[in-house]
Amino acid sequence: MSNDPQDIPMIDEWSDTDIDADTVLKEPKMYKVILHNDHYTTMDFVVDVLMSIFHKPAAQATKIMLDVHRKGQGICGVYTYDIAATRVNQVHQRAKQRQFPLKCSLEEA
Numbered sequence: 698m699s700n701d702p703q704d705i706p707m708i709d710e711w712s713d714t715d716i717d718a719d720t721v722l723k724e725p726k727m728y729k730v731i732l733h734n735d736h737y738t739t740m741d742f743v744v745d746v747l748m749s750i751f752h753k754p755a756a757q758a759t760k761i762m763l764d765v766h767r768k769g770q771g772i773c774g775v776y777t778y779d780i781a782a783t784r785v786n787q788v789h790q791r792a793k794q795r796q797f798p799l800k801c802s803l804e805e806a
Contacts, residue, residue, distance in 0.1 A: 727806040728781035730773040732765045732788070738797040740766065746799070747773060750787050775806045 730751070732743065740762055747758035751773045764771035776784065781803040792799035 725777045727775050728778055728803040729775050729806045730781050730784050731770050731802050731804065732761070732773055733800040733802065734765050734769045735798050735800065738792065738799040742792075742795060742797055743799070746788055746791060750784055750791070773801075778803075 732746075743762040743765060744755070744758045747753045747761055748755060751758075753761065753773075761771040761773060773784070775781075785801045785803055788799060788801035792801075
C-alpha cells in the first residue's frame with residue numbers, strides 16, 4: 698500500500714458504511730427490583746440491605762421495609778436489566794452470609 702494521499706478514499710466513498718439517518722435508538726427496558734417478605738429475616742437486616750445495596754436514606758429504607766412486612770413485598774428501585782440483576786444477586790449473597798431466607802426478584806417495569 699502506498700502512502701500517496703490520492704490512494705486515501707474520500708469520505709463520499711464511505712457512504713455505504715454511514716449510520717442510517719433514520720435509525721432510532723430505543724431506551725433500554727427497565728426492571729423493578731422487589732424484596733419479598735418472610736417470617737425470619739429481621740427488619741434491621743432489610744433496612745441495612747436497602748441502605749447499603751440500594752443506597753436508600755434511612756427513612757425511605759424503613760418505609761420500603763414496612764411495605765415488605767405489611768404488604769408482602771416492596772419495590773427497592775427500577776433499573777436497567779444488568780443493574781437490577783446485579784442488585785438481586787447482591788441481596789441473595791448478603792442474606793446467605795447472614796443465614797436469612799430473604800428473597801429478591803426482578804420484573805419488567
